[in-house]
Amino acid sequence: MNGPGERNAGPSGADEPEENPTLAYPTEVLQPLRPPPAAQPAQPSRPEPAQAPAPERRHRVWPWLVGIPLVLIGVVVLAVFLLDGAVRGIVEDSIEQDVASRLPDAVQGEVTATVEGGPLVFQLLSGRAERIELDAPVLTVDGVPIAVHVVAQGVPFDRSAPVRELTGSITLDEEALNRFVTLPDATSSLRLGEGEFSYESELEVFGFPVGYSATAQAEAQGDTVLLTATDAEVTTGLGPIDLGGLVEQVVGEPIPVCVAQWLPEGVGVTGITVTPEHVTAELAADDIVLSERSLGTTGSC
Template sequence: MAGKRRGPGCLILCVVLVGLLVGAYFLADNGLRAFAEGQAEQQIADALPASVTGDMAVSIGGVSVIAQYFSGSFDHVELTAPQLTVDGVPASVRIVATDVEPKLGGTIGHVDATLDLTPETLNSLAHEAGTPPETQLVLGRDVVTYAGTLSVAGFPIGYQASATPSVTENALVFTPTAAEVTTDLGSLDVSAILPTVLGQAPISVCVAKYLPAEVALSTVDVTPDRARITLESSTMVLTKQSLATLGTCS
């Protein structure tokens, strides 16, 4: 009879011990997560070139960091840097990496990122790329407008053009798709300049030289407040050379 009375007590004790062990595991796991995130932030900051400044935060997803570590890769790692500056160019950055080997020099399965540029930043980049200083890009919903002048019979004729944004692997491109004359010359017909405006070379803004060479632009979305570029890579590794080797534009 005494043995039977001890049965429920032993069962309760086992449940309590299991609960304590599970709790200790998750406490250790959460502690390791915070440590791993801090180490990742430091390693990335150390690997970036000196021209990159700004605070960043790393978050490791998934249920168990311990289990992911021993499996050889983290399922989901997210980096956010809302006020990053690259060579004096400010931008807001969000990066999501999957299948990340938890070591310096480890491979990354895939990287998806967004880069938000303010209108001021976009114009600064455009002027650096050769767009005339007086040309100001005005962002709209999936469109960019800008003003310019052409000389017709010795007269400066003003115009306003609308351009559609797109990307190549390394640059933002704004292709003129519509235009109107803004200079009033009375009865003089200056509409003939519009085909010239539409035939102008697109405005190209090199972005690759601010990004690791392994990253390519994939899409762009424009609103009045910002130009959001999406980026991707399937060949990046966590090394100083990989992060510090920047792309180029032809």
């Protein structure tokens, strides 16, 4: 006999379910039925706002149309300047060699040439150099030291054509000046002062030589330089003789000094600057041909 709550084993030994179980089984709680929610009236659908179509992306062509010519122009300009530097050096060397070969045997020294102005390539194409500067700070003429500076503008590459304008200067010290310039009747050399020269000379009065010292200023007159005494003092005593007339005769009477004999024909002196150390003569010429023949021909007074 099995006790209460125990199952009977079948013939096969397996448990068989009880016909009337006494154990409690869980029960499902049923919720009360609720009526379905009332159907809401359908809301009319709003049309979505129309979106503008995306603009078609276009490639901009105009920057390339402008940029390519600018790039090409830049390359050309760079090439011109690079070529200009090389050509300018060759031309300057050629000018220096040419000038050195044309200097007289009595002239010794180094001349430096500088070609100025715009790109030299364009100047070569135009047939003229805008500006050529020649500088010779240390030249000797028969052993006399001088300094020469020349500026030529509108220089044709054809040597048979004239130069439009030429200016320059020659600077000498006192010793060099007296090697080139000798005053008539002067008994001393020229001495340099501040803006003036001084010298000594003499005149004959009643058959007696009378010496005097004078200061003079220079005035350029193209092929001639005029020395005009501004003050004079008698240095020879002749007792009670009044020599005031002698001083008046000396003062204001210009002494001409011909300078054309030292300059190429057509070149004139336009100014004179005097300091205690140097005297500088300013030179100028227009439409002068820089050929070997013309440069070798000096002027006259």
